[in-house]
Amino acid sequence: MSTHNLPKGPQAHPWLQQFQWLTRGEEYLKECHQLYGDIFTLRVSSDSTPHVFISNPQIIREVFAANTKQLDSGKEAGNHPFLLGEHSLVVQSGERHIEHRKLLAPPFHGERIQSWGEIIRQITVQEANTWPIGKSLSLHQSLEMMSLEVSLRVLLGKLASEQNQKLKELLTTFLNPNISILQIIFLHFLFLRWDLGPWSTWGKILRRKQQIDEIIYAQIAQRRQQPDPSRTDVLSLIMASRYDNGESMTDVELHDELLTLMTQGPEITVTTLARAFYWILRHPPVLEKLLQELDSVGENLDVKTVSQLPYLDAIYKETLRIYPPPQFAFPRQVKSTLQIQDYQFEPGTILSPCIHLTHHREDLYPQPEQFKPERFLEREFAPYEYLPFGGGNRRCIGVAFAQLEIKMVLATVLSGWDLVLDDSKSVKAPSKNSFAPPPINGIHVVIKGRRNLS
Numbered sequence: 001m002s003t004h005n006l007p008k009g010p011q012a013h014p015w016l017q018q019f020q021w022l023t024r025g026e027e028y029l030k031e032c033h034q035l036y037g038d039i040f041t042l043r044v045s046s047d048s049t050p051h052v053f054i055s056n057p058q059i060i061r062e063v064f065a066a067n068t069k070q071l072d073s074g075k076e077a078g079n080h081p082f083l084l085g086e087h088s089l090v091v092q093s094g095e096r097h098i099e100h101r102k103l104l105a106p107p108f109h110g111e112r113i114q115s116w117g118e119i120i121r122q123i124t125v126q127e128a129n130t131w132p133i134g135k136s137l138s139l140h141q142s143l144e145m146m147s148l149e150v151s152l153r154v155l156l157g158k159l160a161s162e163q164n165q166k167l168k169e170l171l172t173t174f175l176n177p178n179i180s181i182l183q184i185i186f187l188h189f190l191f192l193r194w195d196l197g198p199w200s201t202w203g204k205i206l207r208r209k210q211q212i213d214e215i216i217y218a219q220i221a222q223r224r225q226q227p228d229p230s231r232t233d234v235l236s237l238i239m240a241s242r243y244d245n246g247e248s249m250t251d252v253e254l255h256d257e258l259l260t261l262m263t264q265g266p267e268i269t270v271t272t273l274a275r276a277f278y279w280i281l282r283h284p285p286v287l288e289k290l291l292q293e294l295d296s297v298g299e300n301l302d303v304k305t306v307s308q309l310p311y312l313d314a315i316y317k318e319t320l321r322i323y324p325p326p327q328f329a330f331p332r333q334v335k336s337t338l339q340i341q342d343y344q345f346e347p348g349t350i351l352s353p354c355i356h357l358t359h360h361r362e363d364l365y366p367q368p369e370q371f372k373p374e375r376f377l378e379r380e381f382a383p384y385e386y387l388p389f390g391g392g393n394r395r396c397i398g399v400a401f402a403q404l405e406i407k408m409v410l411a412t413v414l415s416g417w418d419l420v421l422d423d424s425k426s427v428k429a430p431s432k433n434s435f436a437p438p439p440i441n442g443i444h445v446v447i448k449g450r451r452n453l454s
């Protein structure tokens with residue numbers, strides 16, 4: 001067996017590769033995939049580190065199974081999203097990451113999250129009741145409000161309405177800073193992030209973040225001053241749990257983790273939801289089949305019933321397959337020489353499982369660019385063939401929550417309201433060769449009225 005250090009990839013100067021990556025990342029990736037196959041190397045980070053993109057399921061399986069002493073994500077692997085603090089789960093690696101995960105993951109599992117189902121249903125009905133009948137509506141905006149409301153209720157419990165509103169507004173502008181591609185490129189380079197006052201791009205982002213920080217710290221302080229063991233919001237549960245050494249998280253750790261949960265979760269969930277509506281409404285046979293399934297359970301939309309609906313489940317999975325909102329799992333950095341199949345990866349190399357490319361393999365998903373929920377009724381896929389939530393030690397901790405929210409919102413809205421895509425304003429279906437999904441803020445619907453369940 002011949003051993004290679006790095007899979008093949010373009011020979012262009014790293015600066016040129018970086019430029020391509022920043023300006024036309026998706027097409028660039030697709031071109032490289034066509035040229036070099038299901039594993040290739042690019043140099044797209046500012047220090048030109050080799051970055052290996054993988055859409056070969058067997059290699060992904062080994063990446064997810066690798067020992068964290070040999071391969072791990074976190075800050076050193078380049079996983080440092082804008083403004084998430086040093087204690088955020090996504091930034092940490094090694095033992096510290098394991099310890100934090102032990103405290104953060106449990107509130108998102110088990111019986112507890114079942115109780116969130118009713119909260120989600122109520123918030124959805126409340127928001128949908130405000131929709132104007134017969135007029136065009138930007139679905140994304142409305143779903144964003146819904147999802148932020150759900151997320152804040154789950155993470156912090158019921159807040160005073162003024163504070164709730166303020167936090168929702170701040171998070172909306174923080175998550176969608178409305179910046180141009182040039183500004184994104186500019187902000188990509190750490191040294192170009194200057195605070196030039198409240199009107200500058202970076203200055204505005206920093207000021208919004210400061211206000212969010214103040215609210216989070218006030219919430220932590222309130223729980224410290226008036227501990228209430230009956231509280232079941234995620235922040236209270238994390239504050240009540242302990243590391244193996246008996247200590248609890250510090251205020252800064254709690255802040256960083258809460259900000260992570262507030263910013264990592266809702267935006268991806270909203271994107272998935274908006275796309276699910278888009279696909280369902282674009283394909284009348286899919287809508288019809290789903291409505292039949294929903295009507296068969298009548299108004300009995302409790303968590304157990306909704307989570308067991310097979311066609312809804314297939315739509316949910318196909319939505320996350322066709323345009324997975326994170327197109328990649330987190331980058332993983334090789335810590336000590338790692339042999340996977342006939343590749344020997346040296347320390348420092350970055351390995352990136354590419355979710356989108358894996359989900360578009362013809363051998364796994366025939367006619368991959370077509371939205372076909374039925375494929376999930378016909379066969380099961382292994383966790384390294386279907387990986388919208390990543391895998392291994394970094395697998396998303398919000399899987400069950402996201403699934404619950406997406407299914408509950410779809411079931412509640414579609415069984416109660418009759419809506420159609422507004423073709424005059426909505427984006428068209430993505431072209432066959434496009435890697436890019438329909439832009440979510442381009443999805444407009446017209447609410448024709450309430451549905452009468454027979």
Ligand code: HEM
Binds near residue numbers: 260265
């Ligand atoms: C449809 C919705 C979502 C999708 C598709 C998604 C996807 C992902 C992916 C791909 C990763 C990286 C996994 C890896 O590299 O192996 C991840 C990590 C993570 N997700 Fe999600 N996510 C979703 C919703 C949420 C929600 C609702 C929350 C929390 C409330 C959440 C919290 C996190 C956290 C904290 C991590 C970091 C895990 C770690 O570093 O150990 N996500 N997610």
